Amino acid sequence: MSAGNIAIPVLLGISAITTVVSCVALVLMHDVFNRMHFLAPVTVIAMPALLAAVTIQEGWGQATLKTILVFFVLLAVNAVLTHATARAARVRMLGQWQPNPKEDIPGTPVAAGGGKRPNTQ
Amino acid sequence: MNTWLVSALVFLFTLVPCGIAVFRGTALERLVGLEMAGMVEVMLLILLAESFHRPSTYDLALAMALLTFGVGLVFARFLERWL
Numbered sequence: 285m286s287a288g289n290i291a292i293p294v295l296l297g298i299s300a301i302t303t304v305v306s307c308v309a310l311v312l313m314h315d316v317f318n319r320m321h322f323l324a325p326v327t328v329i330a331m332p333a334l335l336a337a338v339t340i341q342e343g344w345g346q347a348t349l350k351t352i353l354v355f356f357v358l359l360a361v362n363a364v365l366t367h368a369t370a371r372a373a374r375v376r377m378l379g380q381w382q383p384n385p386k387e388d389i390p391g392t393p394v395a396a397g398g399g400k401r402p403n404t405q
Numbered sequence: 406m407n408t409w410l411v412s413a414l415v416f417l418f419t420l421v422p423c424g425i426a427v428f429r430g431t432a433l434e435r436l437v438g439l440e441m442a443g444m445v446e447v448m449l450l451i452l453l454a455e456s457f458h459r460p461s462t463y464d465l466a467l468a469m470a471l472l473t474f475g476v477g478l479v480f481a482r483f484l485e486r487w488l
Binding site for chain 1: 408409412415416418419422423425426429430431433434436437438440441444445447448451452454455460463464466467470471473474477478481482484485486
């Protein structure tokens, strides 16, 4: 049994398990922002594993090149769609995209009294 | 039944949780389920193309990836203000 015969099922298993876990976790989350986190593993882990499996199976050919193209399209699609969905969720909640001056965003320094943020430069 | 087909079957069943997500929650939570289903379908088409040795199906996967982008963006834009 060659290395390729072992690597392909392993890579396909990684891809399938990542997708199953992400999809189940997506259902279990009850918030749009929490749900969006589980879009990333499918693009960043499952798709490269599938690409590697196709590359091992087919070698450098038409199928591999098309799969590489699909991978890069999915990478861009995931980033843009996640941002667009998060933006839509924020606008629906607050009525605007821009941060409220008095809004306390976790992880960012806010001046006492809710004014301007301190100049860190 | 080869490894690719078994993997495609697993990917097909992952559409069930995506379907459940699409039927539950607020409009934007449903949209995330739809986006996930689109990405799973793209990978499913690649697996089916490989298992049945149909190179033309790779083009279908590429078209599906581009359509997922359009669908998600249009829904997100409309849900932002008008729906």
